[in-house]
Amino acid sequence: MSMTINELETPVPLVDLDRLARNLDRAAAYAMEHDLALRPHIKTHKSPRIASEQLRRGAVGLTCATPFEAEVMSDVCDNLLVAYPPVGQPRATRLAAISERVKLTVALDSPQAVDDIAAAAREADRPIGVYVELDLGMHRVGVPRLDDAIALARAVREHAPLEFAGLAFYPGHVREPVDRQEESLASLGQAISHAIETFDRAGCRAPVVSGGSTPTLWRTHELPGVTEFRPGTYVYNDRTTAAIGACAWDDCAFTVLATVVSTAVPGQAVVDAGSKALGREPMRGTDAADGFGALLDRPDVVVKSMSEEHGILDLSRSDWRPAVGDRVRIVPNHVCIVVHLNDTIVGVRGDAVETTWPVTARGRGYAADLIMSS
Numbered sequence: 001m002s003m004t005i006n007e008l009e010t011p012v013p014l015v016d017l018d019r020l021a022r023n024l025d026r027a028a029a030y031a032m033e034h035d036l037a038l039r040p041h042i043k044t045h046k047s048p049r050i051a052s053e054q055l056r057r058g059a060v061g062l063t064c065a066t067p068f069e070a071e072v073m074s075d076v077c078d079n080l081l082v083a084y085p086p087v088g089q090p091r092a093t094r095l096a097a098i099s100e101r102v103k104l105t106v107a108l109d110s111p112q113a114v115d116d117i118a119a120a121a122r123e124a125d126r127p128i129g130v131y132v133e134l135d136l137g138m139h140r141v142g143v144p145r146l147d148d149a150i151a152l153a154r155a156v157r158e159h160a161p162l163e164f165a166g167l168a169f170y171p172g173h174v175r176e177p178v179d180r181q182e183e184s185l186a187s188l189g190q191a192i193s194h195a196i197e198t199f200d201r202a203g204c205r206a207p208v209v210s211g212g213s214t215p216t217l218w219r220t221h222e223l224p225g226v227t228e229f230r231p232g233t234y235v236y237n238d239r240t241t242a243a244i245g246a247c248a249w250d251d252c253a254f255t256v257l258a259t260v261v262s263t264a265v266p267g268q269a270v271v272d273a274g275s276k277a278l279g280r281e282p283m284r285g286t287d288a289a290d291g292f293g294a295l296l297d298r299p300d301v302v303v304k305s306m307s308e309e310h311g312i313l314d315l316s317r318s319d320w321r322p323a324v325g326d327r328v329r330i331v332p333n334h335v336c337i338v339v340h341l342n343d344t345i346v347g348v349r350g351d352a353v354e355t356t357w358p359v360t361a362r363g364r365g366y367a368a369d370l371i372m373s374s
């Protein structure tokens, strides 16, 4: 018996399967065209099923942020990058255990992280690859000075079974609309070239240079020397990605289906998707947009404010006047946060419900019994 989305209880996260496939195909084709290794970041979908789709289309491996993400993905992939500093014995030990099953690489920016992951790798008696993370403008993590970064690469080489595997950076500071990234990409490109040359001269050739994001996805080939890119958001896209032109509005595959539960206050309608369904993420990279999400079919109607279970739709820019009980599909500002608020995603084609899948790698995966017995 086929079911339609009208029969689903709301709020519920939907993924348009045709759009998802299109987004996956497009990035895979881009990687192929420009001879770039695609290592997608799975923090957006946290799903082995979608990861498998990415690998089937030619992804060289996957990127994760947390040990739990890497544990879950080790079921479907034998080549994982944890692009997060492996600091602290509990985290390093958990990561090293994964290296017993898969080829593991970590990105780090401190001697402490080298010590922690080296001790865990020795204990597990497994090689672990290391990317030295550079700060090329985002100012979050990454070594700002190249001589410090080279010293770190040398320290990695002195800590067998660690292996210096390359350089990593995350261009999270490039958030301008895609057609206005000229300047940022030019200075980023110069910084990358300079880093590669300086590492070469120091006798530390970087086998891999790993960067990439969704805002810069389609211009990655303009960054000289980058061999690998790690976009995550592109699988589903979101309101921010569309606003900066890194996807079209029709490429937004993920929506939250919600029901209008009140129109009692004039000028607005209230839906059953509040901050616990949509997250509370601001738009970034554009001054032109407000609110916490917009309707898929009427992008001029935005969620102007929220309580935990109430989303307030601003009707002031629209003639549309919904009735209580009407249903809407909301494109969130930042999809990664919304996915991780849910246990299950519903895959749809048109209005037909076709499948569901779990957000398997959500949460931390701390086993309560293990914590209490330690």
Ligand SMILES: Cc1ncc(COP(=O)(O)O)c(C=O)c1O
Pocket: 041, 063, 083, 170, 212, 213, 214, 215, 230, 231, 232, 233, 234
């Ligand atoms: C280290 C790292 N690499 C890659 C990504 C993926 O970038 P995006 O979400 O823009 O696709 C992220 C996102 O947070 C990240 O932190």
